Amino acid sequence: MATLKDIAEKAGVSMMTVSRALNGEQNKVSNETAEKIRLLAEELGYIPNSSARSLAARSSRIIAVILRDTDTGNPLTDPYNAFFLGRVIQLLQREGYYIMIHFVRDFSEITFGLRSWNAEGAVFLGLFDDEIRQIRQNNRIPLIFTDSYSNVRQISNVGIDDYKGGCLAARFFLSHGHTRLAFCAPLSGKSGVITERLRGFSDTLKENGITLSREQICNISLSSAREILVGLKRSPAPPTGLFASSDHIAWQLYKAAGELSLSIPEDLSVIGFDDLPLGQTLVPGLTTIRQDIDLKAERTCEILLRRLSQSKGTSETQILDVELIPRASVKDLR
Amino acid sequence: MATLKDIAEKAGVSMMTVSRALNGEQNKVSNETAEKIRLLAEELGYIPNSSARSLAARSSRIIAVILRDTDTGNPLTDPYNAFFLGRVIQLLQREGYYIMIHFVRDFSEITFGLRSWNAEGAVFLGLFDDEIRQIRQNNRIPLIFTDSYSNVRQISNVGIDDYKGGCLAARFFLSHGHTRLAFCAPLSGKSGVITERLRGFSDTLKENGITLSREQICNISLSSAREILVGLKRSPAPPTGLFASSDHIAWQLYKAAGELSLSIPEDLSVIGFDDLPLGQTLVPGLTTIRQDIDLKAERTCEILLRRLSQSKGTSETQILDVELIPRASVKDLR
């Protein structure tokens, strides 16, 4: 392993000159010696030691991506996380950063992971709202959250218009003649994302004189999709349309419907959220609220890079638009 | 940021004693002082500086996971990669390792990534057969490849029985009365995995007196699924069954079949490979060759950890079994 020192000796100059030449500090080394040094480095297969650089310069070029670990499977089992993470890695790597991944269960692990390697920034995937204040306080580097509804000011956040997504779903149902509706989501985690989707949905219904009762807001982390469908169908006025908080949950509803010999959209219409490839494989094709995951990843990286280059970066928030993708899972009742 | 030195001063001992106490070197520090030091570290929120440790001890506890970058989308867009990577991160993190991800296009990037951070080991996802010799030569740390068919001895590799997978598909078709068959795969990359799946498939057919002609081996990286189906259907004796080299390709065939108003399995039977969740969302359910991705990730980590702990680890290869999961995409012609 060649070091700066080795090169310096062979070149007959000091380590500092080598360091400057290799780090491309223009006009600080004569072109002549710079060229000689670069050739020598190439020849010796010199690879800078990032640990040493990190230690001396306090600049690691490491970005941490932090995902909340899950109990079932792993976080990358969720296609949303996988797509987003993959794109973030591509973009940051292109800018010369190294990516370290941390799956965390407890927020104390976050500070450890970031400090231990002197990370220069971090991207968060998953629900951290309750801990954001603490995380921010412990780590004075650019932190970019995604889908956060924390009320902490001064955080950078990239999200989508979840409320509008809920509105779009409601309007689509209404415009197709549906008036008896229900919402289905994992409600146990007090996620802002889900709260807003529901709020947009129920507000729009309310504007049209329809109130969502408690029985029409189904918690799929408590009951299975099958139990939910059975319960809804048994009710006095069973819903004709179901708004699922994600495509993945819509899929579970499809499966349960199949088991119960309910036909979609004949017996039950469904709208999902995300527009994952999954929605196109389902039969009938899933009508869903689309979010642009690649764009979200790009915006996240842009903000991060900007805050990394300006030492006194101010926080920034971006909320991306959503749109409804009509396919075949909603029946026209008119 | 508290350092060892800070703790040493407060404790009235040397840095070495603090280092030993915190690294849990039993019987090298009196219990009394060790306890005092641990409390102090806790109190000061001490977080060891991994760069410094890496530099001094030449042990980074970093494992690199290297994926081949893709031109379309990103590597984690492929559910197989995402599932595998997620599990590997979970398992290695549990053992106290840090995970750095590298998407590479050129193999020269590999050595740079590994050496720069002094990685202790690496896991490879994707096709690296042609470069394995060079990679091994440049990096004398445990390297675990997956799905490799390189003829280089002494590499550690975790794969599956691709040949058997091909046999199982052929036998299933035969036992359901199919005799006119075709194989569909991205054939441009000379991947050992695909070669073996095809070999198992065609060998089994040959044993039963059926030869796969050139036209029955379709390259989906040259023609679209639709073009392939059109071509096959137009042939004098169109195949009744198609073996796809992955579930993802099977899905493309499903879509193309839909566009051409071909019904699966009535007009065409299909068998996939991998058994991704996708296969269950398709209608009809996809009959496929299942590989256990979680188990594969676990075996990969086991081998890696073993080689990391024994300094003179010998290379190890594990080939996992596959099985056929019958669903509804193959028609019984008998």
Next chain:
DNA sequence: CTGAAAGCGCTTACAG
């Protein structure tokens, strides 16, 4: 444009 000195925060290797 170039270099000598000091130091980043740890551990190794030796001495006691």
Next chain:
DNA sequence: CTGAAAGCGCTTACAG
């Protein structure tokens, strides 16, 4: 069981 010294491979800050 404990510590003083040296060094890992770089960069910062200063001097010329």
